[in-house]
Amino acid sequence: MIRFTEDHEWVRVEGDVATVGITDYAQGQLGDIVFVELPAVGRSLKKGEEAGVVESVKAASEVYAPVSGEVVEVNATLETAPETVNSAAEGDGWFARVKLSDTSELDAMMDEAAYKAFVDSL
Amino acid sequence: MASTSSDNLQRTPLFALHQELGGRIVPFAGYEMPVQYEGILAEHNWTRENAGLFDVSHMGQRGLVGPDHETTAAALEALTPGDFKGLGLGRIRYTLLLTDAGTIIDDLMVTRPLDPAEAGRLFLIVNAARKAEDDARIASNLPAGVVYEKYEDRALLALQGPKAVDAFARHCPAAAGLGFMTATVADFDGIPVCVSRSGYTGEDGFEISVPAELAERVARALLAEPEVRPIGLGARDSLRLEAGLCLYGHDIDETTTPVEADLGFALSKRRREEGGFPGAAIVQGQLAGGTARRRVGIKPEGRAPARDGTAITDKAGNPIGTVTSGGFGPTVGGPIAMGYVATAFAEPGSAVDLVVRGKPLPATVVAMPFVTQRYYRKPKASAASS
Numbered sequence: 001m002i003r004f005t006e007d008h009e010w011v012r013v014e015g016d017v018a019t020v021g022i023t024d025y026a027q028g029q030l031g032d033i034v035f036v037e038l039p040a041v042g043r044s045l046k047k048g049e050e051a052g053v054v055e056s057v058k059a060a061s062e063v064y065a066p067v068s069g070e071v072v073e074v075n076a077t078l079e080t081a082p083e084t085v086n087s088a089a090e091g092d093g094w095f096a097r098v099k100l101s102d103t104s105e106l107d108a109m110m111d112e113a114a115y116k117a118f119v120d121s122l
Numbered sequence: 123m124a125s126t127s128s129d130n131l132q133r134t135p136l137f138a139l140h141q142e143l144g145g146r147i148v149p150f151a152g153y154e155m156p157v158q159y160e161g162i163l164a165e166h167n168w169t170r171e172n173a174g175l176f177d178v179s180h181m182g183q184r185g186l187v188g189p190d191h192e193t194t195a196a197a198l199e200a201l202t203p204g205d206f207k208g209l210g211l212g213r214i215r216y217t218l219l220l221t222d223a224g225t226i227i228d229d230l231m232v233t234r235p236l237d238p239a240e241a242g243r244l245f246l247i248v249n250a251a252r253k254a255e256d257d258a259r260i261a262s263n264l265p266a267g268v269v270y271e272k273y274e275d276r277a278l279l280a281l282q283g284p285k286a287v288d289a290f291a292r293h294c295p296a297a298a299g300l301g302f303m304t305a306t307v308a309d310f311d312g313i314p315v316c317v318s319r320s321g322y323t324g325e326d327g328f329e330i331s332v333p334a335e336l337a338e339r340v341a342r343a344l345l346a347e348p349e350v351r352p353i354g355l356g357a358r359d360s361l362r363l364e365a366g367l368c369l370y371g372h373d374i375d376e377t378t379t380p381v382e383a384d385l386g387f388a389l390s391k392r393r394r395e396e397g398g399f400p401g402a403a404i405v406q407g408q409l410a411g412g413t414a415r416r417r418v419g420i421k422p423e424g425r426a427p428a429r430d431g432t433a434i435t436d437k438a439g440n441p442i443g444t445v446t447s448g449g450f451g452p453t454v455g456g457p458i459a460m461g462y463v464a465t466a467f468a469e470p471g472s473a474v475d476l477v478v479r480g481k482p483l484p485a486t487v488v489a490m491p492f493v494t495q496r497y498y499r500k501p502k503a504s505a506a507s508s
Binding site for chain 2: 031032034035037053055056057058059060079082
């Protein structure tokens with residue numbers, strides 16, 4: 001199951017663990033990504049709080065936690081190859097895996113069709 | 123993503139071309155300008171290796187017109203610390219418009235026309251965001267007989283990069299003979315243009331002033347050359363930062379003096395001694411006695427960029443300054459910055475911290491430019507006699 005937020009993040013859920021990242025639309029808007037700051041493994045995230053930063057050549061953008069839960073893994077590739085977010089935002093450019101503390105948060109998010117319609121409306 | 127307002131924004135004569143080329147348009151200094159086409163990194167690297175075409179028509183083209191060179195140069199010298207009486211025919215000089223406190227109203231390029239028939243004229247290129255301040259300052263401080271002119275019906279293009287001369291000379295052979303910081307009027311495919319060998323990237327290249335209605339013809343002719351691609355403001359900023367060049371409103375403004383900004387090269391020898399420019403006593407005092415802070419280059423360790431406004435501290439966490447420009451240097455391959463630090467930390471090699479998102483990131487004060495400038499120096503005509 002994959003869900004999307006209006007902040008252009010995606011959440012792919014397998015069991016009670018969600019893999020999160022920013023969408024292909026978001027990376028296209030940001031442009032060349034040169035640095036990604038990820039949350040520490042073990043950190044307990046609250047939905048909506050600042051969880052990381054994506055820096056393009058031009059500017060820094062905060063990344064907000066799309067779901068609540070404990071960070072169980074982060075994508076170490078992004079430390080040395082942040083451009084992976086440009087080339088594969090919704091695949092190898094994932095940010096973190098989060099053990100969900102409240103799966104009901106997913107109910108309010110958009111599915112793929114709804115997110116596509118949302119992006120088309122921008 | 124922040125929404126942008128297009129209220130009261132102006133467009134340059136090349137706006138339609140930017141759209142046709144797929145430029146991403148953003149508001150900048152009161153204009154709708156392309157920030158990028160294919161991407162900032164690709165455009166930056168293309169300019170360093172080939173030639174990039176920039177629309178800089180938002181900048182102000184101005185002129186001072188007096189009865190003879192001596193009179194016009196004296197009028198400009200009353201407002202700036204540059205030596206314009208001694209500026210040769212066809213030569214360009216970077217200078218600073220100063221407040222009475224010796225701080226910087228704007229930085230600008232001044233050209234003395236090559237043609238002796240134009241004696242008494244000086245042409246100025248000023249920053250887009252400072253036109254109103256410049257116009258007010260200059261127009262209200264001119265002696266009788268010297269007139270201030272605005273050339274609103276002209277576009278300005280920049281062609282920058284190591285292959286700029288190859289592409290440009292196919293249309294404007296005369297330009298290949300120009301040395302760095304010289305200018306002439308020349309023929310570009312039958313169009314009369316004012317061309318100067320100068321720029322804002324640290325590379326060889328040209329700036330071309332052309333009547334607005336002919337700008338698109340010049341731009342399309344250059345874009346048809348295999349060496350040339352269109353470049354947006356994003357890469358213009360990363361290129362100039364690597365070259366160590368100041369951006370007005372960030373690295374210099376009405377709170378900074380030329381000495382603090384380490385722009386001593388804009389204070390000519392004669393003017394340092396004679397004074398006679400706004401704030402001269404203050405600037406001369408700083409030249410003799412030093413300043414409390416100075417603009418420096420900063421190389422952050424690691425990969426995190428430190429942006430404009432980042433606090434700089436010593437290794438004990440005491441504030442010593444602020445970053446004024448910072449980002450990622452594509453040619454450097456990592457983050458770079460410039461900013462002001464307390465003079466005790468201004469020597470290259472000084473270890474400092476940059477406070478990024480609450481955390482101190484180690485960084486080192488370094489000499490600028492970050493990327494070696496590759497301006498075209500004309501060979502001396504008779505080296506044996508020099």
